[in-house]
Structure formats: structure tokens, C-alpha cells
Amino acid sequence: MAAHEPALDELIEALRSLPGVGQKSAQRMAYHLLQHDRAAAPRLAAALTGALGRIGHCARCHTFTERTLCTVCEDPARDPRLLCVVETPADQAAVERSGSFRGLYFVLLGRLSPLDGVGVGQIGAQALLDRAGDGVVQEVILATSFTAEGDVTAHALGEALKARGLQVTRLARGVPAGSELEYVDLSTLAHAFVSRR
């Protein structure tokens, strides 16, 4: 005997496709929507359909946008000589929220992962080289993740960009704000010592 109704099972199953949502959370969400917040469900359904239908990629930097160019690429106040390379639109949004960068972006939509068969061709490297070689960009800031794959990506892209005579930098690696040294991992601490200033 099924403990649930088919429509309820389908909803729970669909909610499980959200990242970080397991069986228990999905059940809780489904019961919550049905019992306490029935108005939220059609709102969420409409937002999902709307977002999927309307949001594509910026023709210039490849982040998410509803138009041809995203807000940042369209902004004449941004410095076109600086190009920040990030892995995902979420990373781009994070840098943007920090308010510490006034140039333009290039979103790779991936990173090198040789073990998974993701090579230079799959992460838009050629598009980046074309974009960075427009004659306006002077410095490319590699802001890929500080993981093995992100580092490999930064290294490969950096070499190709330097070969074209561009200035290439990488975000500083070191102790994050608010950390107590005792709890900082050894690799971070070693990097912070090497890069001391």
C-alpha cells in the first residue's frame, strides 16, 4: 500500500531535484505548501516557468540575463580594460555583491576537469581569448575557484592569455577575514606566508 498519493509523491520527487533537498526536506516542503501556504505553490510554479523561459545568457559575458546584454555589460561606467574571469553566474553575482570590482566579467560556465572529460574546448576558452583580445582589455583577473580544478583552469587560461601579451592576475590567496589563525587550514596558512606583504 502506498503511504502517499501519486500527486504528492510526484511533488516530493520534483522538490528533491533542488540542490540540498533530500527526502525528508522534500516531504516537509510538500506538506507545508499543501497545508500552510497554498498560495506559494502557483507563485513558485509561475516563477519557474517565467525564469526558464525568459533567462538566457548575456551575449558578451555569458552570465544570466533576460536581454541580449546583462546589466553589467551594458553599464557605460564599468572599466572595459579590466576583465574578471569567473566559473559561474553565481560566482559573478558574488563578486558583484562584494562591490570590489568595477570592470567587466567573463563567465566560463565551467572549469577544466580532465578526469570528467572537461577540456579547454568545453569551457569557452576560445571565446575568452577572442573576448580578451578585443584590443581594449588590458588586465585579465582570474577568479576561478581555489580548488584543484579551479587552479588548473586558471593556470591553463593564464598561459594562453599571457601568450597574447595580456596582463594576467589571480585573486589573492590567504587567510579569510574573521579567521583565527588556530583554525585556518595548513595549506591556506602556507600560502599566506609565501604571499606575505
Add this chain to the structure above:
Amino acid sequence: MAAHEPALDELIEALRSLPGVGQKSAQRMAYHLLQHDRAAAPRLAAALTGALGRIGHCARCHTFTERTLCTVCEDPARDPRLLCVVETPADQAAVERSGSFRGLYFVLLGRLSPLDGVGVGQIGAQALLDRAGDGVVQEVILATSFTAEGDVTAHALGEALKARGLQVTRLARGVPAGSELEYVDLSTLAHAFVSRR
């Protein structure tokens, strides 16, 4: 300048209405759906619409069902002399999963909460008295939460049911399975001593 696109903001806002989902999780979910799992979004939208449209309450026990009567109420193998009173359809599903009850259910869809203005009239008490007084039910098992509000609800309903000559029981209170006594809270331990057998 908005960091996001309107459709993306709407999706993030709609995802935040799910229980346990804050701004950060909602952003992560939205970016995941847009970048990594675009097929999941229409599936989720359809499941939401389907569940809301098709799922109503069982005419007999008030749990969620797509038909007039739920699977449990329709099952002739269940013992109609036992009636288990729970607060929510989620509680009913949890008891059902435990496989420890073969009678029928009555879902209150709430519990007494005098401070929030939820009185006996709001939680279907009269419907429960009518249901339990059908001449078949012999024992009513009160399985409301073991919280102050759940206890008050059980007490109020228990008094009314006993006044009609029905046998009323409450789930056993005690030390949960897998607990070490050292870490059991004092109230639970005190109850377990009083109810020792």
C-alpha cells in the same frame, strides 16, 4: 544597480517561501536550476500545479488525498474500532510509516493554541466527536505532539471524548529508542520514571 535580473529575483523570492530555505539556499537553487538542471524546473512547476489542483482532504479522516476517501479509510482490512488522532497529514504519514497502527485516523489539521486564538472550534473538535461517536469506534488514541500545545489539545479532546463514554489513550511518553540516558532531557526522564512498567 540590481545585482540580478527580475525573473531571477522572482524565482529566488518564490523559492524562499519553501520551509527551511533562506536567501542563500534559494539563490543556490535558482542558479542550479538555470545552469545545471533546466529540465527539473518545468517538472517542478507541473508537479506543483498538479498537486495543488488534485489534492484535497479525505472526507472521513481529513488527510490529503486525490479522491473522496484516502487509501487508509478505503482499506477494509483496517480496524474501524481504533481511531488515532493526529495533528497533521505529515504526522499521519509518519505513524503510517512506523507500521505500528492498523486502525483508522482522524487528522485535526491544527492544535489548540490559546495564545494565537486557536480554540476548540478551529481544530475540528466537533467533527472528531461526531466521527468518534459513530458507534463503531471503541478506543481513541491521542497522538498529538508532545509539546505544551499538543498536550493541551490532547487533554481537551480527551475530556470531551471520555464524556461520551469512549476509551481514550495517549501515546506512551518516555526515552526514545537509541538514546543514552546521560543525554536524555530531564522532563523526558522524569516521565519515563513515572510511567515505568
